[in-house]
Amino acid sequence: MIRLGLLGLGEVAQLIHLPILQRLGHLFTLAGAYDPSASVSRAIAARWGIETLYETPEAMFAAADIDAVMVLSPDQFHGAHARAALMAGKHVLIEKPCCLTLDDLQALTAVAESSGKVAMVGYMRRFAPAFLAAKAHLPVAEDITYVRVRDVICEGPWYFRQTDNVVTPQNDLPQDLLEEGRTLRASMLDSVLGADASPELRTAYTVLTGLSSHSLSAMRDLLGVPKAVRAASIKQGGAQITVMFDYGPFTALYECMIGDVVRFEAGFEINTRWTRLAFDYPTPYIRNLPMTLDLQTSSEDGNSLTRLGPFHQDPFDVELRAFHAAVTEGGENRTPPADSADDLRLFKAIIDAARV
Numbered sequence: 498m499i500r501l502g503l504l505g506l507g508e509v510a511q512l513i514h515l516p517i518l519q520r521l522g523h524l525f526t527l528a529g530a531y532d533p534s535a536s537v538s539r540a541i542a543a544r545w546g547i548e549t550l551y552e553t554p555e556a557m558f559a560a561a562d563i564d565a566v567m568v569l570s571p572d573q574f575h576g577a578h579a580r581a582a583l584m585a586g587k588h589v590l591i592e593k594p595c596c597l598t599l600d601d602l603q604a605l606t607a608v609a610e611s612s613g614k615v616a617m618v619g620y621m622r623r624f625a626p627a628f629l630a631a632k633a634h635l636p637v638a639e640d641i642t643y644v645r646v647r648d649v650i651c652e653g654p655w656y657f658r659q660t661d662n663v664v665t666p667q668n669d670l671p672q673d674l675l676e677e678g679r680t681l682r683a684s685m686l687d688s689v690l691g692a693d694a695s696p697e698l699r700t701a702y703t704v705l706t707g708l709s710s711h712s713l714s715a716m717r718d719l720l721g722v723p724k725a726v727r728a729a730s731i732k733q734g735g736a737q738i739t740v741m742f743d744y745g746p747f748t749a750l751y752e753c754m755i756g757d758v759v760r761f762e763a764g765f766e767i768n769t770r771w772t773r774l775a776f777d778y779p780t781p782y783i784r785n786l787p788m789t790l791d792l793q794t795s796s797e798d799g800n801s802l803t804r805l806g807p808f809h810q811d812p813f814d815v816e817l818r819a820f821h822a823a824v825t826e827g828g829e830n831r832t833p834p835a836d837s838a839d840d841l842r843l844f845k846a847i848i849d850a851a852r853v
Contacts (some may be wrong), residue, residue: 500563511541529548568592593619702844776790
């Protein structure tokens, strides 16, 4: 049993992690939590039976009855919070993006690798059963002719407003913490993009580190790191991103658009001359929606389609079980912080290509 502390009790904690952790009560105990909003902390602790509320992150890291910390704080604090938890002897599961800058990530990686503790990044799409089935059926790279990766979505609130309520702060967030977060985030984006970067590029980088990190991390897991970013276009104030990745024998096209038409088109299509592999992710804001994997094989005189699934196990459920196994049994950690470095390099390459 892992005694888990949650650092941050916002939307993702309330809608995704806490319901799954409750179902995994044989693996995790909700031993404690910290959120800078006292009103949110009290409401969520009462609803989900969280044992202890801490006054500061440091108090939770120092607690003897906390084994591991789930880092769900704003992105710009991920690196510092994860480092502090590791140095206090805790295992950490860090919600993506792991960090916003390579410098911050490299500092975290050094601590993680010397700590003797598990540090895992929450790339949950890489744990989806349909994704793992796709890995098992993946053609060799030399045979691939075309890849399409897609994130064309309506964001979460449209979905979860129909299914649940999110507890929000009642004007009790410390103003100095809000200002610290704004300043830190701005300085991090300045260090990556330059202080003169346009608002459109800043928004695009936020989309890349947020939404796109899911798909591009999964793309790397399936296909490896691309040789280069051959072209990139950023439009619609940074909400539309189109990229061509050079993989040598083939091109991978990435399409990203956050809009108001209600849809969630997130998935992969991988083609060879005679075969096609395809799967789509459902919105994560509705639990246990099915995923399938399509395997199509064509020939000069025939065609067949095999559909694997539907798979109903939630990717977050698989991810949390993998974290538990890594902590308690020495199981494989497929997404350590060091793995995120290639994502940050790709994001920067995309921005640079779009500037040309």
